Amino acid sequence: AAASHAGVPLQTSVAALGCWRGVRRRLEQVGVRREITIYDDFAHHPTEISATLQALRSQKSDGRIVAVFEPRSNSMKLGVHASELGKALSAADRVFVFEPSGLQWDIQSAFKANKSAVVLSELSELSQAIVNQLQAGDRVVVMSNGSFGGLPARLLDALQ
Numbered sequence: 001a002a003a004s005h006a007g008v009p010l011q012t013s014v015a016a017l018g019c020w021r022g023v024r025r026r027l028e029q030v031g032v033r034r035e036i037t038i039y040d041d042f043a044h045h046p047t048e049i050s051a052t053l054q055a056l057r058s059q060k061s062d063g064r065i066v067a068v069f070e071p072r073s074n075s076m077k078l079g080v081h082a083s084e085l086g087k088a089l090s091a092a093d094r095v096f097v098f099e100p101s102g103l104q105w106d107i108q109s110a111f112k113a114n115k116s117a118v119v120l121s122e123l124s125e126l127s128q129a130i131v132n133q134l135q136a137g138d139r140v141v142v143m144s145n146g147s148f149g150g151l152p153a154r155l156l157d158a159l160q
Helices: 010-019 046-058 074-078 082-088 123-133 148-158
Strands: 028-033 036-041 065-069 094-098 117-120 139-143
Touching: 028 148, 036 148, 046 065, 046 082, 046 139, 065 123, 094 123, 117 123, 123 148, 139 148
Parallel strands: 036 139, 065 094, 065 139, 094 117
Antiparallel strands: 028 036
């Protein structure tokens, strides 16, 4: 309707929408290797994390959802949302959490009750642990408000 109001012909609008790939870093599909799909997402708050995982869960798939999270924002580093993080990630079948230096709360204890959660403080170790757990059909969503050390691309490379 907005395009029509601006004078854009309907055919042009339809063609443009057909090429639109979505919003960058919002469940952005980075690639597929060995039948494993890697997504990059800007989610960095419990509400966004839940919404991202629910969006993946709503897709028809027999594969597991593997959530990878970096608590990078200032509020996450301070532990403001620590009590909500476990619940936000609970829609995932497997959870991997990066523990960056300078974190001002005990992230290990926040995930102690979650048997499917792995918390690691070395990015290369985290990447390897993720790859070792993956199987065909899995959907991996890497969530951070930063570059996360290029983890989505690292995972794709490791799956070659």
